[in-house]
Amino acid sequence: MQDQEVIREFIVESYENLSRLDQELVELEQRPKDKELLTSIFRTIHTIKGTCGFLAFSTLEKITHQAESLLSRLRDGQCELDSNIVSLILETVDATRKVLASIEATSEEGPEQFDSLTERLRAAVTGSDARQTGPAPMPSVESEATSPAPAAGSGGDRSSGVEAPKPESDAAKSSAIADANIRVGVGLLDNLMDLVGELVLARNQILQFNSEREDPALNATAQRLNLITSELQEGVMKTRMQPIGTIWNKLPRVVRDMAQALGKQIQLEMDGAETELDRTIIEAIKDPLVHLVRNSCDHGIEAPDIRSSKGKPAAGKLLLRAYHEGGQVNIEISDDGGGIDVASVRRKAIEKGMLRPEQVEKLSDRETLNLIFQPGFSTAQKVTTVSGRGVGMDVVKSHIERIGGVVDIVSQPGQGTTVKLKIPLTLAIIPGLVITSGGERFVIPQVSLLELIRLESGSSEKRIEHVHGTPVYRRRGTLLPIAHLNQVLDLNSHAQNDATNIIVLQAEDRQFGLVVDGINDTQEIVVKPLSKQLKGLSIYAGSTIMGDGRVALILDVLGIGQRSGVLSEIREQSRAAADQRTEILAEQKQRMLLFRTGSFDRLAVPLSLVSRLEEFPWDSIEKAGDTQVVQYRGRILSLLSLREILCPGDHKDKSEAQHIQVIVFSDGENSIGIVVDQILDVVEEAINIREKSTRKGLLGSAVLGGLVTDILDLNSILRSSGAGWFNGRGSEAGKRVLVASKSPFLRGLIHCSLDMAGHRVSEAGDLDETIRLLEMQPVDIVLTELDLSPRGGGELLSAVRARQEWQMLPVIGLMNPNRRANASSASTPGFSELVDIADPEAILQSVARLDSDAPIALDVERMARQER
Amino acid sequence: MLNENTSSAGTENHAVSQFSTFFVGDLFFGVDVLRVQEVLLFQQMTRVPLAPNVIEGLINLRGQIVTAIDMRRLLRLPDRATGQAPMNMVLRTEDGPVSLLVDEIGDVVDLDPGSFERPPQNVDPAGRELIRGVYKLKDRLMLVLDVEQTVDLVAERIS
Numbered sequence A: 001m002q003d004q005e006v007i008r009e010f011i012v013e014s015y016e017n018l019s020r021l022d023q024e025l026v027e028l029e030q031r032p033k034d035k036e037l038l039t040s041i042f043r044t045i046h047t048i049k050g051t052c053g054f055l056a057f058s059t060l061e062k063i064t065h066q067a068e069s070l071l072s073r074l075r076d077g078q079c080e081l082d083s084n085i086v087s088l089i090l091e092t093v094d095a096t097r098k099v100l101a102s103i104e105a106t107s108e109e110g111p112e113q114f115d116s117l118t119e120r121l122r123a124a125v126t127g128s129d130a131r132q133t134g135p136a137p138m139p140s141v142e143s144e145a146t147s148p149a150p151a152a153g154s155g156g157d158r159s160s161g162v163e164a165p166k167p168e169s170d171a172a173k174s175s176a177i178a179d180a181n182i183r184v185g186v187g188l189l190d191n192l193m194d195l196v197g198e199l200v201l202a203r204n205q206i207l208q209f210n211s212e213r214e215d216p217a218l219n220a221t222a223q224r225l226n227l228i229t230s231e232l233q234e235g236v237m238k239t240r241m242q243p244i245g246t247i248w249n250k251l252p253r254v255v256r257d258m259a260q261a262l263g264k265q266i267q268l269e270m271d272g273a274e275t276e277l278d279r280t281i282i283e284a285i286k287d288p289l290v291h292l293v294r295n296s297c298d299h300g301i302e303a304p305d306i307r308s309s310k311g312k313p314a315a316g317k318l319l320l321r322a323y324h325e326g327g328q329v330n331i332e333i334s335d336d337g338g339g340i341d342v343a344s345v346r347r348k349a350i351e352k353g354m355l356r357p358e359q360v361e362k363l364s365d366r367e368t369l370n371l372i373f374q375p376g377f378s379t380a381q382k383v384t385t386v387s388g389r390g391v392g393m394d395v396v397k398s399h400i401e402r403i404g405g406v407v408d409i410v411s412q413p414g415q416g417t418t419v420k421l422k423i424p425l426t427l428a429i430i431p432g433l434v435i436t437s438g439g440e441r442f443v444i445p446q447v448s449l450l451e452l453i454r455l456e457s458g459s460s461e462k463r464i465e466h467v468h469g470t471p472v473y474r475r476r477g478t479l480l481p482i483a484h485l486n487q488v489l490d491l492n493s494h495a496q497n498d499a500t501n502i503i504v505l506q507a508e509d510r511q512f513g514l515v516v517d518g519i520n521d522t523q524e525i526v527v528k529p530l531s532k533q534l535k536g537l538s539i540y541a542g543s544t545i546m547g548d549g550r551v552a553l554i555l556d557v558l559g560i561g562q563r564s565g566v567l568s569e570i571r572e573q574s575r576a577a578a579d580q581r582t583e584i585l586a587e588q589k590q591r592m593l594l595f596r597t598g599s600f601d602r603l604a605v606p607l608s609l610v611s612r613l614e615e616f617p618w619d620s621i622e623k624a625g626d627t628q629v630v631q632y633r634g635r636i637l638s639l640l641s642l643r644e645i646l647c648p649g650d651h652k653d654k655s656e657a658q659h660i661q662v663i664v665f666s667d668g669e670n671s672i673g674i675v676v677d678q679i680l681d682v683v684e685e686a687i688n689i690r691e692k693s694t695r696k697g698l699l700g701s702a703v704l705g706g707l708v709t710d711i712l713d714l715n716s717i718l719r720s721s722g723a724g725w726f727n728g729r730g731s732e733a734g735k736r737v738l739v740a741s742k743s744p745f746l747r748g749l750i751h752c753s754l755d756m757a758g759h760r761v762s763e764a765g766d767l768d769e770t771i772r773l774l775e776m777q778p779v780d781i782v783l784t785e786l787d788l789s790p791r792g793g794g795e796l797l798s799a800v801r802a803r804q805e806w807q808m809l810p811v812i813g814l815m816n817p818n819r820r821a822n823a824s825s826a827s828t829p830g831f832s833e834l835v836d837i838a839d840p841e842a843i844l845q846s847v848a849r850l851d852s853d854a855p856i857a858l859d860v861e862r863m864a865r866q867e868r
Numbered sequence B: 001m002l003n004e005n006t007s008s009a010g011t012e013n014h015a016v017s018q019f020s021t022f023f024v025g026d027l028f029f030g031v032d033v034l035r036v037q038e039v040l041l042f043q044q045m046t047r048v049p050l051a052p053n054v055i056e057g058l059i060n061l062r063g064q065i066v067t068a069i070d071m072r073r074l075l076r077l078p079d080r081a082t083g084q085a086p087m088n089m090v091l092r093t094e095d096g097p098v099s100l101l102v103d104e105i106g107d108v109v110d111l112d113p114g115s116f117e118r119p120p121q122n123v124d125p126a127g128r129e130l131i132r133g134v135y136k137l138k139d140r141l142m143l144v145l146d147v148e149q150t151v152d153l154v155a156e157r158i159s
Helices: A002-030 A035-055 A058-075 A083-106 A115-126 A137-143 A167-180 A186-212 A216-240 A251-262 A279-300 A304-309 A342-351 A357-362 A365-373 A393-402 A557-564 A575-587 A642-646 A714-721 A744-756 A767-776 A793-801 A822-826 A840-849 A856-867 B007-015 B147-158
Strands: A241-243 A266-271 A276-278 A316-325 A328-335 A406-412 A416-424 A429-437 A440-445 A449-456 A464-467 A470-475 A478-484 A499-507 A510-516 A518-526 A540-545 A551-555 A589-597 A600-606 A610-617 A622-624 A627-632 A635-641 A659-666 A671-676 A678-686 A689-692 A698-704 A707-712 A736-740 A760-764 A781-785 A811-815 A833-836 B018-024 B027-032 B036-040 B055-061 B064-070 B087-091 B098-102 B104-110 B131-136 B141-145
Touching (some): A035 A058, A035 A083, A035 A251, A035 A279, A083 A115, A216 A241, A251 A266, A276 A279, A279 A416, A393 A406, A429 A499, A440 A518, A478 A557, A627 A671, A635 A642, A642 A671, A659 A678, A714 A744, A793 A811, A833 A840, B018 B098, B055 B098
Parallel strands (some): A440 A551, A478 A510, A600 A707, A635 A671, A736 A781, B027 B141, B064 B098
Antiparallel strands (some): A328 A416, A429 A518, A449 A499, A464 A470, A499 A510, A589 A600, A589 A678, A610 A659, A622 A627, A689 A698, B018 B027, B036 B087
16 A cells, blocks of 8 residues: 555656656756756656666666766766757656556556667767767657657647557546645645634634623624634644654655665664654655665665674664754654765765865864765765765755755764754744743743743742852752843843742753743744844744734744853763763762852862961961962962952952961962951862853852852962962973863863972863874873773773874873772773872872883883783 | 946836835835835834844734834934834835834825936935935935845844
8 A cells, every 4th residue: 555655656746847857958958058957857867766766667767767877977067968868858758757657557667668768868878979879869769759849848749659658548647646636835825824823813802702792693603613713723734734754654665675675684763753844844855855764775774794793783773763852853864884984085075076185184074074965976886776876965955955954964983874954843833832021922942841940939039049140040959050031132120020930941952941920821833934134033933923913932942041141151062971971070079178258158179179278367468569478387378369369349348357267278389378258168079060160260160068169260260360379380390291081170170289289281071182182282191081981091091002102101090989880991001000080189199200201101111012 | 238337226117117105204215116015004013122123023914924124213213202103014025024114104106217316425324225216206305215125234233
């Protein structure tokens, strides 16, 4: 049954394509230089050929394949277009029609083989000069009675001829199929939709009117009107929406046939087939989707024996996913095949003359992958009937971009490729949450919505806390950044509410809370795109018409997040990596000194960095130059006022207290005192940094002792102080240390303590960055977290040792004592030393001990040799 | 083709001689009558926070959402006196209808292409970009509004 359906669709579609071809070919004859026209013709023929291949119509495939080859030569400028070629292609079109008619009537292609046509097409392709083939075929064109005349007219001209089926029945049958389907212009549907919308509004008013009167006749009519309107609305909406499954249905067959033809085993999985898409979108993505699936089968998934040798199951997996996200429909086509070989793409780009070698070198892997969307690009080694002509990915891209979508490709060598289509939801109907803020109504797409929180007054002020002025809410122990919609949109804040409404939203992989004045209800809304004048406003995703006939704006959650600053940080890692990071941090217990300064009620610094806590009387402070100093243990200790650093301009009356509280930091040689208002406590707790700070002097904020606490960035404070901490140290004194850790916080802490010891520190977040930094600058010592990369710190070690110039480089492994998983990599030989990550003192000692020139380096070298 | 310089304005002049007119402050504008979709009394609008102030809001025009552009603000004229409700002049553009908020709607006039002139050089820059030219009427001058330019200008101010 399904096959019948597919064939029927194929016929309807092909007839349409063919009538367009007639027209385009005639145009082409007049404008032979029109590349776009030629490309369009080529794609049409390509599509027909492709579909024939899957439906096993070999005669048709044979003819169209030859025609395509001819067009391909034309497109590449290998031969000139002349009227003979046009005639040949028109003849192909006619032959195709004939076969289609036969398929429609009998489900078979019919006995005719069109050998003469195929032969002449082949001659035109292979002939060095296409003209030579001209005179010969012309008479036979006539003799075969498919004269070039049909080019001008409709298919009805094909009346004479020995082998032609009766044209009347041919035409009659094609119209029989056309009768079952009426193609309606989307414009008309749009119009209907708008009219229905208006009708709904009028109905609402009538109902309102009715409820005010006691007229049974009016009441009955109103009820009936109500019913009909609802049904009409539903019906009209249905005409526009289709589940994506309608175009996925034919894919299992496509995949199966591809797999058979290529001798592969491919398992197709589909997820989200019920995702509804607008009719226009469905139409637009149909062809690209088939192209992508074919590409995955052909180029992506490897042959079973290759798969087995790589330790993968013999059957490849092809996964199609469709889902709504952030006001868009995402469609992903992923395979678990060999991935795209970036090097081969680069090579190909040079071979094809698309880019010069030096240009190619500058491209990142991602940019290189995007080259495959260029016209005429194909990495397939040979041209098959299946694919490899360099038509496909560029078609995909142009189709998707035409409807305002985006194509993205991600490929992991050896693990597979995922192509992601992001398609805007123009005219789609989505559920949305209607909210009020500043007296205006807005709609938030339900897909971005995680939860609603209502804080009753009284407790609300207490529960939205502030981290140096930024509001946050503690949601189940983690900090949620908060934005106020009134502030984001510059709306007048209305009367104080008795409760605070927080809408927890998800934008890409991050969450934030949006405070609004009121939450109304959820509604199915029709998304209408914004006019050109408003497109530039990223905070809106579109607009819609509400039940009362007024327009409401749809908020773009990502845009709101970015505008309010809660999402301003560059997202460094994927969600998986982020989870991993919090996991590491969660396990990391640290002793922290808590103190208070100025408007910062709760600040913390790792106790391990603190040398002493001191109290000095006010009158013991002296001035040396423009810095404040005290005499301390027979030396001069310069003082830094933390209040002036963190809150410049905030001058409190200093004579209030008798003494000043000072935290002394020391590296044994130099000391510096930081003046704070009050020392609070010492806590030992797992640090759970939730928010990185952009503010100078702070690393970020975390929950310590149950309260939001800002962590001091000692490193930047000491640097900015200009107190001479880092001055006067010869570059020989310190070492150049590279700290590699996934966790920015841990990096920061280690950086801080190393910096204080006079070393020059650079940070790297992953393996690649580490190697890049090593290449860029000389480094004396590398500190690496043991689980820096999925395969452990050993991976970094081998990468480093693989280079001649880095064989002597000491590499210290940072162990996480709480993680048993480290045990295996800890036993990896080759690390110069292994140190507890939470022990800054030990790290400092190791760094001090190790030196690339010191004898221990010989051990390193020996160890490295042993490893090999 | 004969007259390359004036072809853009010239050809249109010959094709178009009927103009719908309206007033904004002291200025008397005209647009090609075929451009005008309809004229409405002031409508209830939805404000667009953070949009430039020339965008007064969005109107629901029988299910179609239309952006309303305040011509006074676009021309940098003082705002209307309170109580003076503007009129909506809904125009067809390449990207769907757009409503211009104007002070008053004038008559439809038939004009002789011969009385057309390009905008004088000394017209205020705030207005000159929007004007395609001037028709010399008996008692006053009518400025021909360049609709596409007007709409583009608003879009540019956002980005």
